[in-house]
Every structure is written in structure tokens, then in C-alpha cells.
Amino acid sequence: MAKAVRVHQTGGPEVLTYEDVEVPAPGKGEVRIRQRACGLNFIDTYFRTGLYKAPSLPFIAGNEASGDVIDVGPGVTGFHPGDRVAYTFGLGGYASERVMPADRLVKLPDMITYEQAAVLMLKGLTVHYLLHKTFKVEPGQNVLIHAAAGGIGLLACQWAKALGANVIGTVGSREKADLAAHNGCDHVILYNETDFVAEVKKITRGDLCNVVYDGVGKATFPGSLDCLRPLGMFVSFGNASGVVPPFSIGELQRRGSLFATRPTLNDYIAKRRDLLEAADTMFAAVISGSLQVPIHHAYALKDAAKAHRDLESRATTGASILKP
Numbered sequence: 001m002a003k004a005v006r007v008h009q010t011g012g013p014e015v016l017t018y019e020d021v022e023v024p025a026p027g028k029g030e031v032r033i034r035q036r037a038c039g040l041n042f043i044d045t046y047f048r049t050g051l052y053k054a055p056s057l058p059f060i061a062g063n064e065a066s067g068d069v070i071d072v073g074p075g076v077t078g079f080h081p082g083d084r085v086a087y088t089f090g091l092g093g094y095a096s097e098r099v100m101p102a103d104r105l106v107k108l109p110d111m112i113t114y115e116q117a118a119v120l121m122l123k124g125l126t127v128h129y130l131l132h133k134t135f136k137v138e139p140g141q142n143v144l145i146h147a148a149a150g151g152i153g154l155l156a157c158q159w160a161k162a163l164g165a166n167v168i169g170t171v172g173s174r175e176k177a178d179l180a181a182h183n184g185c186d187h188v189i190l191y192n193e194t195d196f197v198a199e200v201k202k203i204t205r206g207d208l209c210n211v212v213y214d215g216v217g218k219a220t221f222p223g224s225l226d227c228l229r230p231l232g233m234f235v236s237f238g239n240a241s242g243v244v245p246p247f248s249i250g251e252l253q254r255r256g257s258l259f260a261t262r263p264t265l266n267d268y269i270a271k272r273r274d275l276l277e278a279a280d281t282m283f284a285a286v287i288s289g290s291l292q293v294p295i296h297h298a299y300a301l302k303d304a305a306k307a308h309r310d311l312e313s314r315a316t317t318g319a320s321i322l323k324p
């Protein structure tokens with residue numbers, strides 16, 4: 001019998017229920033996958049609490065995983081039983097087996113492990129679009145990355161450094177500061193102990209930043225806007241500390257004609273061509289050694305509640321996976 005972690009009612013980590021599930025035969029355009037590794041993401045906590053609304057209850061948590069195709073439905077071309085695949089897609093990721101649309105899958109290069117893929121499909125592709133599409137990072141630019149030692153954070157610091165940026169990161173502890181520094185962060189700020197806006201002013205000698213990547217949300221707003229130079233870009237891509245409050249658009253004008261955006265990965269990979277191009281670029285960066293995949297924690301799938309507790313209490317660093 002397949003196993004999955006389901007949410008019957010939204011709430012704390014205790015609502016994550018490990019149970020038997022029926023996995024149907026794949027329908028038209030679908031494949032069945034035996035999953036090898038599932039990604040743990042902050043977005044999983046938003047669906048679990050109800051901050052983001054799941055289409056129905058109960059639902060299987062999780063938005064990212066890797067595994068092997070074991071069955072294909074009618075009309076599927078390009079995928080066969082035995083293919084190693086990975087995806088980021090809707091809900092349903094925390095499972096030992098699942099059925100899903102084939103057109104959301106990518107095939108894994110031999111050099112990419114299931115574990116790496118279960119971290120790269122959501123977090124790696126997010127970092128790819130943030131640094132290459134939302135705002136194109138260029139050599140010499142001052143780039144501020146909040147929660148720099150997190151799953152997104154460590155990948156973003158490495159990639160921004162590889163693009164030649166002057167990378168400034170904020171973190172919640174000294175241990176996290178060391179990690180960020182080892183992953184491409186030129187300057188690390190302990191934002192629980194110091195005023196990060198003042199630190200950014202000092203580090204940049206008043207020049208401030210070209211872009212701020214902010215997945216922390218409420219706690220770093222509006223400080224993030226104050227870290228930007230005129231015409232700078234505020235990229236608010238998450239709410240780890242709570243949602244950014246509504247603000248007047250005049251705040252952007254007052255600080256120097258700033259730009260602000262609230263992007264989400266799905267919009268950047270909605271077309272299959274964009275998904276495949278971004279995945280190719282990302283896998284190539286890992287295979288060439290320019291991007292290290294920071295998997296720091298592995299949990300059994302049945303321990304998903306503990307994984308959520310650790311993530312929400314800021315006890316994790318880098319990326320975490322769940323093993324079915």
C-alpha cells in the first residue's frame with residue numbers, strides 16, 4: 001500500500017497525518033511515479049496552516065519530489081517506466097507513490113541524484129528565476145538576500161556570487177552566518193542583533209542595493225525598501241515571518257522610484273519550454289560544480305510533522321528532504 005502525509009484540517013504540524021492511500025491508475029496524459037525523495041519547503045507550511053488555500057480537504061501536502069516512472073497513461077509520449085524524473089507541482093508531493101501530469105516532469109541527468117532533484121525543482125528553479133528573470137543580477141551589483149542560510153538562501157548566495165554580485169546576507173545566528181559566508185555571502189548581517197538597514201548602509205558606503213530578495217516578509221518590511229538605492233528592485237517572494245502588510249505605492253516614489261514585485265515560481269515555468277530551459281541551466285550548474293546542493297537534513301516521510309516544526313522554528317539550515 002502507498003503511504004502519504006495528508007492534511008484533513010488545516011492547523012499546526014500535528015495535522016500532518018501519515019496514512020495509507022490508494023493510488024489510481026494514471027489517466028490520459030498522466031504517469032505514476034514511485035517517489036524516492038520529497039522536498040521540504042516553507043510553502044508546505046502555508047498550505048498546512050491555511051495561509052494558502054488548498055483546493056479541497058483532505059489534501060496530500062508537498063510540492064516537490066523525485067522518483068521513477070512506473071506506469072504511463074494513454075497519450076503520454078516521451079516518458080516510460082524506469083525513467084528517473086522530478087517535478088515541482090501543486091500539492092500531493094509527500095507520498096511514496098503518486099499520479100500526476102507528465103508535462104510537469106523533467107528527466108534527471110545521470111549525474112543528478114534523487115535527493116538533489118528533490119531540492120532543486122522548487123528551490124533551485126526559484127533561485128534561477130529570481131536571479132535571472134525577475135531581476136537580472138550582474139557583476140558588481142549589491143544584492144541583499146534575507147534568510148541567507150536557508151534552503152533558498154544558500155542556493156541564492158552561491159548563484160549570485162557566481163554571477164559576480166557583491167552578496168550581502170541576513171541570518172538569525174552565528175552558525176548560520178558561517179554557513180552563508182561559506183556559500184558565497186561577502187557580508188553577513190545578524191539581523192536579530194543589529195539594525196540590518198544601518199549595516200547595509202555601512203557595507204555599501206551609502207550606495208545601498210540594486211535588489212533585495214526578501215522571503216522573510218513582515219519582519220523585514222519596510223526595512224528592505226530602505227536598503228534600496230533609487231530605481232532598485234524589491235523582490236518580495238515569501239512570508240516566513242508573516243505576510244507583508246499593505247502599503248502605499250507612494251512609498252516607492254519617496255525612496256527613489258523603486259520597483260516592487262511579488263513573484264511566484266509557477267508563473268515563470270508555466271510553459272513547458274521555460275520549465276525545461278530553466279531545469280537544464282540549473283542541472284548544468286550543479287554538474288559543473290558551480291552550484292552545490294546544500295542538503296542538511298533528511299527525515300523519514302512519516303516524520304513530516306517534526307520536519308515542519310524544525311523549519312518553522314528556524315532550527316534548519318540549507319535544504320531538507322523527506323524519504324518515503
Ligand SMILES: NC(=O)c1ccc[n+]([C@@H]2O[C@H](COP(=O)([O-])OP(=O)(O)OC[C@H]3O[C@@H](n4cnc5c(N)ncnc54)[C@H](OP(=O)(O)O)[C@@H]3O)[C@@H](O)[C@H]2O)c1
Nearest residue numbers: 041042147150151152171172215238239240241264265314
Ligand atoms: N515565490 C516563490 O516562487 C517561492 C518559491 C520557493 C520559496 N519561496 C519562499 O522562500 C522563503 C524561503 O523558503 P525555504 O523553503 O528555503 O525556507 P528557509 O529559508 O529554509 O526557512 C525559512 C527561514 O526564514 C527565516 N525566518 C525569519 N523569520 C522567521 C520566522 N518568524 N519564522 C520562521 N522563519 C523565519 C529563518 O532563517 P533565519 O533564522 O536565518 O532568520 C528560517 O530558517 C519562504 O518565504 C518561501 O515561502 C518562495
